[in-house]
Amino acid sequence: MSERQLKILAIDDTPANLALLGMALQDEYSVQIATSGAKGLALAQDDPPDLVLLDIMMPDMDGFETCRRFKADAGLKDIPIIFVTALNEKNTEMAGLALGATDYLTKPIDINVARLRIHNLLERERLRMALLAREAEQRLAASVFAHTHDGIVISDADNLIIDVNASFTRITGYQRDEVLGLNPRVLKSGRQPAEFYQTMWHTLLEQNYWHGELWNRHKSGRHYAVLSSISVVRDQNGAIHHFIGLFADITQLKNHEHDLEQIAHFDPLTGIPNRLLLVDRLTQGIAQTRRSGRQMAVCYLDLDGFKPINDSYGHELGDQLLIAIARRITECLRAGDTVARIGGDEFVLLLLDLPDRDECESILQRVLAAVARPFLIDNLALRVSASIGFTLFPDDDADADTLLRHADQAMYGAKHAGKNRHNLFDPASDKAAHERGRALADVERALRNQEFELFFQPKVNMRTGKVLGAEALIRWRHPQRGLLLPQEFLPVAENSDLIVEIGDWVLRSVLDHLEEWRRNGLTIKIGINIAPRHLLREDFTRRLAAHLNDHPDLPASCLELEILETAALADIGRVYQVMRECQKMGVTFALDDFGTGYSSLTYLKALPAEVLKIDQSFIRDILRDPEDLAIVEGIINLSGSFRRQVVAEGVESVEQGLQLLKLRCEQAQGFCIARPIPAARLADWIANWQPNPQWLDLGNGLTSDQE
Structure with missing residues (x-):
């Protein structure tokens, strides 16, 4: 067999299924394709191959019948057959092996595993044939x-x-x-x-x-x-x-067979079990625990602080750190326990034969302490910690996949509670997660079904009476619940990419309205709230530019992007870069809810926003709370020092407006001026707007005093 190029016959009614495998094998073997069992038999009888790759699910003659006919043909019966199938059931495998098949490859095919198996099988066949020949001699x-x-x-x-x-x-x-x-x-x-x-x-x-x-x-x-x-x-x-x-x-x-076993069941970096072997051991662990009457813990571990190390020092050092962490975790476990790496910096611990929860928590505390100790790698002292979520079987009487999901969910609870700790799965939080999932799906359907619409709340100069612009506010016209405010549906989408899709919809809709108003003689500036997840996407400025290019007659200065002060502080370097890129296009920025962030003074000069919007929580009690009055006065003075415009949000009374004018804050929005207005009525409202005469009188007096 070694004196010529070995030939592999692939029989599959959809040859594209084996195209990738065929490309990987073509340099070592001659690969022949047949699109049915009958054609494969005919080709084999004319020129027998050294090995057959055979699909099971085929019309007319399936893989099992094709295999029977190969084995019934005296000239073909000794040719090794490997079934290639998406069926991954024990009964299917046993049926194929009973017919004389040598091995199975399961779709989707792991090319490395397939090549090793084919090589080993042909090598074994070579040895068998050589032995037979030599025995005769x-x-x-x-x-x-x-x-x-x-x-x-x-x-x-x-x-x-x-x-x-x-x-x-x-x-x-x-x-x-x-x-x-x-x-x-x-x-x-x-x-x-x-x-x-x-x-x-x-x-x-x-x-x-x-x-x-x-x-x-x-x-x-x-x-x-x-x-x-x-x-x-x-x-x-x-x-x-x-x-x-x-x-x-x-x-x-x-x-080679050992290497194949390693590839299939062990993590190539750390050498500990991978997800495939973990699931097998977890299934066995469930059966063992039911027999023993003891407990089993499924623990999901995620590293805290690994990504900054990996990004700062490179993947090679990050890999060394993962290897060291896997070793430390293994040393904390008992004989019979399992630690598996299931991707990135995520590990799963399987603790068997536990007498009670206290024993589990004692082991997890050892793991947390071991991971938190400094690691010395390349003369660098590196520190990470771990967040562990765990669930106990059979108290949590679920299947393997659900146990892993519950432990994963509990891990996020550990992170939210402060990291470097363990957290037991709570069924109530699982129910809440399901409810959040359903709510998220409802919001996504609303976007697809075009159930969202925009309202606009005007912003005016109280001293001059001029309408300066408006803020776009999203509403959900729910089929059963009526008109919903954003706080009733946006929070569920904030931590998913759906908030980006909603943000893009708002941008497109605002620009469409601006273009229509411009054709009708109304030029106005519109403020749009941008979610942090949306703003920090790598492609945000490119997508914004694309939206503006779709409306070439609109100046970019018609948009004012409003970002939360607290969100800006989360990644100030990236936010600064995005703001500068947008400002180069002509788009302006406002810091929304200003005053609620813990580092306003420190970071204000680092955020090139043209406008500060005082949070309405301070405006609400400005007439009766001296502390709120002092905060508002401080923000107004601060904006003057940094040459920023200042806007008061939530102005609900004439008296609040008068107090703001005395403090030199002229721009405002709120119910005293106008409630949010549907897009179709905004132009009429602006045309009929009547400024408050008390504001105008006080404003003129303040102007005279200044003059």
Whole structure:
């Protein structure tokens, strides 16, 4: 088989299913495609392949029937068949193997695993065919064996060695004169139980032939694997004359199989189990726990502070840190427990045979302490911590996937509670999570069904009476609940990408309204609230520019983006960069709810917003709370010092407006001026707006005093 390029026949009614695998194999093998079982049989009968990759689900003749016909054909029956299927059930696998299939590959195909399996199978077939050929020769002339690559040992009727060849010496390490007169059991490694040899001898004496794999021990003491066949040579009376053993060293092949096992079940970085092996052990753990009557803990661990280290020092150092963390966690666990890495900096711990919750928490506390100790890597002292969520089975009597989900949910509870701690799953929070999921789906459907609409709250100069612009406010025209305010539906979307989609919808809608108003002779500036998640997206400025380009007749200065002060402080460097990029287009910015952030004075000069909007919570009690009055006066003076415009939100009375004018705050919005107005009525409201005469009188007096 090794003297020519091996041929693989792939039989699949949808060849594209195997295209990726075929491309990976084409450099090593000749790959032939058949789109049905019948065509595959015809091609194989004309020119038999060395291996068949066979799909199960095919019309007319499925993979099982195709396999039967291959095995019924004397010329094709020995060709190895590997089923390639999306079916991943034990009964399906057993049915295929019962028909004579050699192996299974499950879709989607892991290319590395598939190549190793195909290589190992063809290598095994090569060895089998070579052994068969050599066995035929040795029955004709048992003494002609000196130059074979495989080891040969000949023993007498009492199974004492009478001859070996040079390859025997090469493979075993024993010289010929060291083993003559000894029983071949001198090679035994001890890795096979006594029952293995009993079965081997029973087969050998009954059938005069045995073949199989076993582990032997080299003279140096190391173990090696062989593919061996033993034949009984009898005299003319049927009595045993001698035994001939033929064996090939397949240690490298077994190492490949071990590599395959590692790839399939272990994390390549840390060497601990991966998700696939974890799920298998978790399933076994559920069954074991039911039998024992004890408890099992499923624990989801996520590292705190790993990403900044990985970003600052690079992935190579980050990988070293993950390896060290995995080692420390393993050292904290008991025999029989499992730690698995399921991606990035996330681990799952499986704690079996627990007497109670206290034992679980004691183990988790050791893990937290171990992870929190400094790691010295490349002369750097690195610190991380862990947040662990856990659930206890059978108190939480769920399946494997649900247990993992519950532990994951509890982990987020640990993070929200301050990190570096463990948190037990709470069914009530699970119910709340489901409710949030349903609410999020409802909001997403509302967006798709165009149930959102915009209202606009005017902003005016109280001193001059001029309308300066308006703030766009989203509303949900709910089919059953009527008109909903944003606080009733936006919070559920704030931590998902849905808030970005809603923000994009608001931008597009505002620009559409501005263009319509401009055609009708109304030019106005509109403020739009931008969610932090939306603003901090890498493509925010590019998408904003695209929206503006869709309305070439509108100046970018018609938009004022309002951002929460507290949100800006969360990533001030990135926010500053985005603001500058938008301002280059002509878009302006306002800091909304100003005064509620804990670092207003420190960061104000670092945020290039043109406008500060005083939070309405301070305006509400400005007439009766001296502290609120002092805060508002301070913000107004601060805005003057930094040459920023200031707008008072939530002005609900004439008296509040008068007080603000005395403090030199002229711009305002609130119910005293106008409640939010539907888009279709905004132009009429502006045309009929009547400024408050008390504000105008006081404003004119203040102007005269200043003059």
